Each structure stands twice: as C-alpha cells, then as structure tokens.
Amino acid sequence: MNFFVENLPYILAGISVGGQYALIAIGYTMVYGILRLINFAHGDMFMVAGLVMVYLAASLPVYIAIPIVIVFTVVLGCTIEVVAYRPLRSAPRMSIMISAIGVSYLLQNTALYVTGGLTQTYPTIPWLAKTVTVFGAHTKMVTLITPVLTIALVIALVILIKYTKIGMAMRAVSRDFETSQLMGIDINRVITVTFIIGSFLAAIGSILYFSNYTGVMPTSGSMPGLKAFVAAVFGGIGSIPGAVIGAFIIGICENIIKGMELTVFSNAFTFVLLIIILMVKPTGLFGEKNIDKV
Amino acid sequence: MLSIKGLHVYYGGIHALRGIDLDVPDGQIISLIGANGAGKSTTLKSIMAMVPKTEGTVMWNDKNITNVHTREVVGQGIVLCPEGRRVFPDLTVEENLRIGAYLRKDKDGIQKDKDWVYELFPRMKEREWQLAGTLSGGEQQMLAVGRALMSKPKLLMLDEPSLGLAPLVIRDIFAIIKEIKAAGVNVLLIEQNAKAALEISDFAYVMETGTITMSGVGKDLLNDERVKKAYLGE
Numbered sequence: 001m002n003f004f005v006e007n008l009p010y011i012l013a014g015i016s017v018g019g020q021y022a023l024i025a026i027g028y029t030m031v032y033g034i035l036r037l038i039n040f041a042h043g044d045m046f047m048v049a050g051l052v053m054v055y056l057a058a059s060l061p062v063y064i065a066i067p068i069v070i071v072f073t074v075v076l077g078c079t080i081e082v083v084a085y086r087p088l089r090s091a092p093r094m095s096i097m098i099s100a101i102g103v104s105y106l107l108q109n110t111a112l113y114v115t116g117g118l119t120q121t122y123p124t125i126p127w128l129a130k131t132v133t134v135f136g137a138h139t140k141m142v143t144l145i146t147p148v149l150t151i152a153l154v155i156a157l158v159i160l161i162k163y164t165k166i167g168m169a170m171r172a173v174s175r176d177f178e179t180s181q182l183m184g185i186d187i188n189r190v191i192t193v194t195f196i197i198g199s200f201l202a203a204i205g206s207i208l209y210f211s212n213y214t215g216v217m218p219t220s221g222s223m224p225g226l227k228a229f230v231a232a233v234f235g236g237i238g239s240i241p242g243a244v245i246g247a248f249i250i251g252i253c254e255n256i257i258k259g260m261e262l263t264v265f266s267n268a269f270t271f272v273l274l275i276i277i278l279m280v281k282p283t284g285l286f287g288e289k290n291i292d293k294v
Numbered sequence: 295m296l297s298i299k300g301l302h303v304y305y306g307g308i309h310a311l312r313g314i315d316l317d318v319p320d321g322q323i324i325s326l327i328g329a330n331g332a333g334k335s336t337t338l339k340s341i342m343a344m345v346p347k348t349e350g351t352v353m354w355n356d357k358n359i360t361n362v363h364t365r366e367v368v369g370q371g372i373v374l375c376p377e378g379r380r381v382f383p384d385l386t387v388e389e390n391l392r393i394g395a396y397l398r399k400d401k402d403g404i405q406k407d408k409d410w411v412y413e414l415f416p417r418m419k420e421r422e423w424q425l426a427g428t429l430s431g432g433e434q435q436m437l438a439v440g441r442a443l444m445s446k447p448k449l450l451m452l453d454e455p456s457l458g459l460a461p462l463v464i465r466d467i468f469a470i471i472k473e474i475k476a477a478g479v480n481v482l483l484i485e486q487n488a489k490a491a492l493e494i495s496d497f498a499y500v501m502e503t504g505t506i507t508m509s510g511v512g513k514d515l516l517n518d519e520r521v522k523k524a525y526l527g528e
Contacts, residue, residue, distance in 0.1 A: 165396070172382050172393055179380040182342060184368035184397040184445065 018251025023205030027198030043225015077199025236287025301350035383427025394444030
C-alpha cells in the first residue's frame with residue numbers, strides 16, 4: 001500500500017503513456033496482421049501529426065486544428081500505403097520493409113527541412129492541460145483522459161472487427177489473400193481501411209502524447225514508435241489486445257523505474273524486455289502460433 | 295453457359311496453358327481430368343482472373359469476361375472452391391458461410407441459402423459456432439463447398455474436392471455435387487480421382503501438359519482404352 005501511494009504519480013503517468021503507446025501499437029500490429037509488414041514509417045507519421053498540429057494551431061483555434069490533424073494523418077497513412085507499399089505487394093517481403101524504412105527517413109528529413117531542426121512547442125489544449133488532483137497526486141487532465149479514451153477506442157475497434165462485414169473481411173484477408181479474393185473481397189479496400197484505422201489512432205495518440213511532453217522534433221516519433229513496436233511484439237504481433245496490454249505494461253514499468261530515480265535505465269528496460277521476450281516466447285503474449293519469421 | 299476459346303496462360307515462367315477450348319453448357323456437370331501439373335488448376339484460376347491470360351477469350355452467357363477483375367467474375371455468378379479447401383480457420387463456420395455471400399446484399403436470400411447449405415450438410419448446422427480450423431478434413435471440404443454456394447453461383451468450379459479425404463466422405467461429397475446440379479447450378483469439376491469424376495459427369499475433358507487431348511461423354515471416356523490406361527489404373 002505504501003509503495004502504491006508513493007508511486008501513484010508514476011503509476012498514473014505510466015498508465016497514461018501506456019495508453020499513448022497502445023494507440024500507436026495498434027497501427028503496427030494491424031498492418032502486420034494483414035500485410036506481414038512492420039510499418040517503420042508509423043512512428044514518424046505520429047511525429048508528423050504533432051508538427052502539423054503545431055503549424056495549424058499557430059493560425060487556427062485548436063478545436064478546428066484537431067479534426068484537420070486527424071484527417072491529414074489518415075490521408076498521409078493511406079497515401080504512404082498506395083505509393084510505397086502497394087506497388088510492392090507481390091515483391092519479396094524484404095523489399096517492402098526497406099521501402100518502409102525509406103518512408104520513415106523521408107518523413108524525418110522532410111520534418112527536419114521544415115522545422116530547421118528546432119524543437120517546436122506543442123500548442124496547449126486547454127481542457128487537456130488542466131491540472132487535477134487524484135488521491136492527493138497532482139496531474140494533468142490528459143493523464144486521466146488517455147487511458148479512458150484508449151480503452152473506449154479499443155473496445156470500439158474490437159467490436160468493429162468482430163461484428164461488422166468489413167471486420168470479417170479484415171480477419172479473412174489477414175489469413176489468406178487469395179481465397180479472400182475468391183470470395184469477391186476487394187483486398188485493396190480492406191488494406192486501406194486498415195491504414196485508416198491505424199493512422200486515425202496514431203493521430204489521437206499524437207495529440208495526447210504531445211499534450212504531455214510538449215516538444216516536437218523530427219526525431220520525436222522514433223522513441224515512442226519503437227516502444228509501441230516493442231509493445232506490439234510483447235503482446236504478440238498481430239494481436240490487438242496483446243498490443244494494448246503490452247503497451248500498458250511497458251508504460252507503467254518505465255515510469256516506476258523513473259520513480260525509483262533510475263530514469264537513465266527506463267529506455268533500456270524496454271529493450272531488455274524485448275530481448276527477453278524474443279528469447280523466451282518469440283510469439284509474445286497472445287501471438288499466432290505459426291508466425292512467419294520476419 | 296461458359297465458353298473458353300484459345301486460352302493461353304504463362305504461369306511462373308512456363309507456358310502452362312497452350313490454347314484451351316472448353317465449354318460448360320447449362321444444366322451439366324463437366325469434368326476436367328489429367329495428371330498433376332497438366333494445367334487443370336491454372337485453367338480454373340485463369341477463369342477467376344487470379345492469373346493473367348496471355349491470349350484467348352472467356353465468354354459467360356455471351357458476355358466477355360476475359361479481362362474483368364476477380365470480384366466481377368464472382369459477381370457474375372462464377373465461383374471457385376479452391377484446392378485444399380482453404381476455409382478461414384479462425385472464422386466460425388457461420389462466418390465462413392457469410393463471407394461466401396460477401397458480394398450479396400439480399401439479406402433474406404442469404405438466410406435462405408444458409409438454410410439450404412445447412413440442409414445439404416447437417417453437420418455444418420451442428421458446428422455453426424465452431425471455428426473452421428477445428429473441423430476435420432471432410433467437414434472443411436463440406437464447408438468450402440457450402441461457402442462457395444453462398445455466393446448463389448450459376449457455375450460452381452470445384453478443384454480437387456476429394457483430395458486427402460476418406461472414401462466414405464468422398465462418396466458423400468460426390469452425392470452432394472449431383473444434388474447441387476439438380477438445384478440448377480452448373481458444375482465444372484477438376485479431379486485426380488478420374489473414375490469418380492467420370493461417373494457423375496455429363497461430359498469430360500482430358501488435359502495433358504497444357505492442352506486438351508481428349509473429350510467426350512463421361513461414360514464413354516470411362517470405357518476408353520487410353521483413359522483407362524492413363525488415369526484409371528486398369
């Protein structure tokens with residue numbers, strides 16, 4: 001109990017950042033589930049969403065900027081798929097992966113060019129930045145909203161995948177492209193929907209994350225992107241609940257480590273976790289059993 | 295009816311089909327027999343536009359469907375039940391049937407056809423909520439046929455429906471194929487089990503290395519010396 005009270009601020013921060021990782025991790029895991037591709041550009045898209053918000057909020061009120069950012073990110077995600085991945089659909093897996101790395105650098109360098117490498121300050125979204133007190137711990141509203149919003153979005157997503165026609169098509173396509181086509185399913189449409197969902201969640205994650213950390217740099221997407229990726233692997237890549245649980249675990253552990261004044265090790269923890277998982281249970285918590293090696 | 299003229303297909307660097315002419319008239323079971331690698335599956339896949347055609351035409355009731363997309367072929371009422379069953383293992387039996395009707399919008403019709411499939415395969419009704427991956431090989435084949443029927447096809451193409459199944463199950467499957475024909479669906483059947491296929495066929499084609507070498511009424515081919523020697527093991 002004493003441990004809990006002392007660490008409450010860190011646990012809260014951990015749950016919050018865990019939720020933000022979860023929103024990014026879902027994009028990784030869904031794209032992997034369908035295309036067997038690790039979309040390295042996903043983390044950078046998250047950063048671009050942050051920068052676009054910075055520039056839009058300079059001249060527009062935030063409540064107008066937010067929907068524009070979301071739409072922009074979705075369009076960007078789908079464009080990347082059409083331009084960089086779709087032409088390589090039947091190419092060897094390695095080619096499409098290299099294409100993804102290329103897009104990642106393209107986004108980072110474009111951001112570097114636009115910002116001149118200076119850290120941009122993320123606009124304050126008033127109702128997210130409000131300070132609240134929970135059990136005596138002071139925290140920002142965003143810390144409380146993130147896990148609630150994350151869980152709500154995940155539930156909506158699970159319902160979509162389990163009970164709608166497009167969700168059923170997504171499950172079919174993720175298993176067998178050829179037979180799905182024989183059913184009359186438009187594969188490209190299903191893949192586009194996947195990228196729309198992934199990008200949408202990344203945009204939401206970006207708004208929440210940068211409301212907390214406030215500085216956006218061209219490399220801002222790398223670390224959260226990488227951690228979300230580890231979360232997806234930890235949970236079993238391809239599994240949505242796995243990615244979400246993995247993200248919360250990583251977020252919480254990381255912040256408790258920070259609370260123990262071992263901040264320098266907080267990033268190392270994530271990657272040690274990755275190494276252990278890959279050694280002990282390469283398919284992750286809820287991974288498919290016969291997964292192809294990447 | 296389906297009518298193929300002068301079909302050439304290159305597949306994986308080889309000239310897999312070298313000018314195929316084939317007709318599937320209404321109200322008949324047509325079978326295509328031949329050894330492994332003769333081009334039987336390639337023929338079906340090219341009808342479905344799953345492999346590109348180099349030359350030739352595919353006509354469906356006087357409509358040219360040579361260059362349309364796979365989903366339009368399905369929309370026209372042609373369906374392929376692929377080799378190796380290929381049911382979706384982590385969808386339930388019921389979902390597998392529903393996905394077979396993916397392009398259809400008529401809810402009542404879909405329900406009616408689902409009831410019909412359950413009537414043809416009572417075992418599927420019992421296992422409605424089970425994941426398809428947990429079914430036995432024979433049950434998966436029944437599900438694959440049922441799933442194909444859910445698209446309300448006018449032409450059902452079956453690729454090796456007896457592959458890897460026990461003789462009793464094979465008998466069931468062939469009985470069902472006759473029942474499907476009786477319901478007014480044309481059937482194009484590929485089989486290595488030439489005897490069983492010829493027995494239920496109205497007409498049959500024999501394929502060898504990408505060409506059709508023989509054709510005739512099912513019963514006649516069954517008594518043909520060359521067919522007997524090459525495919526019936528007599």
